[in-house]
Amino acid sequence: MEFRELNYLITIAEERSISKAAEKLFMAQSSLSQSLQSMEAELGGKLFIRTSTGVRPTQAGEIMLERARKMLVDYRQVRDIIQDMEELKAGQVEFGISTFRGSYLLPGALRSFKRLYPQIHVEITEANSMALEQLLIEGRLDLGLVVLPLTKLKSDVRLLMKDELVITAEADHPVLECARETVRNGQTVF
Numbered sequence: 001m002e003f004r005e006l007n008y009l010i011t012i013a014e015e016r017s018i019s020k021a022a023e024k025l026f027m028a029q030s031s032l033s034q035s036l037q038s039m040e041a042e043l044g045g046k047l048f049i050r051t052s053t054g055v056r057p058t059q060a061g062e063i064m065l066e067r068a069r070k071m072l073v074d075y076r077q078v079r080d081i082i083q084d085m086e087e088l089k090a091g092q093v094e095f096g097i098s099t100f101r102g103s104y105l106l107p108g109a110l111r112s113f114k115r116l117y118p119q120i121h122v123e124i125t126e127a128n129s130m131a132l133e134q135l136l137i138e139g140r141l142d143l144g145l146v147v148l149p150l151t152k153l154k155s156d157v158r159l160l161m162k163d164e165l166v167i168t169a170e171a172d173h174p175v176l177e178c179a180r181e182t183v184r185n186g187q188t189v190f
Helices: 003-015 018-024 029-043 059-086 099-116 129-137
Strands: 048-051 054-057 091-097 120-126 143-145 182-184 187-189
Touching: 003 018, 003 029, 003 054, 003 059, 018 029, 018 054, 054 059, 059 091, 091 099, 091 129, 099 120, 129 143
Parallel strands: 091 120, 091 143
Antiparallel strands: 048 054, 182 187
16 A cells, blocks of 8 residues: 555545545545555455445544544655755764773864754764774764774765874884874974
């Protein structure tokens, strides 16, 4: 059974006539009668009693009409929710980020996002990059900020920014043998 058929049932009940319902639905009476017969066959019972003055729902028809109205209301609500989500008027975003990066990148970004999309709820998951990659693969996150190199993700990846890491150590510390020299603000930095 399709949503349009549920609408057919409701219109027949409201009009108390197959011919008036067909007229209201802009279809041939024979097509609506055939559709009703098909629905009754599919459900295994009569939905309307035909009388000389029109039609009225059977007990099964009343139950079906009640459910049909609820299904159509639910469908319209879901459709509206999805349209709002597509237009970023409502919904939820599951976002993953490492604890370290989250502490300095997220506050400003979230404030800006909330200003633009006040009805979108952002759920944040903090974890290491490998765990975030797995959550993305499983579909449990909508997006994530992970550190390169990627270990599991192979597609739908975009470089957002390069993050510079700085080692601070005494000038004679052995780790500086592996550091590269950079000039910043006129000063040589390793």
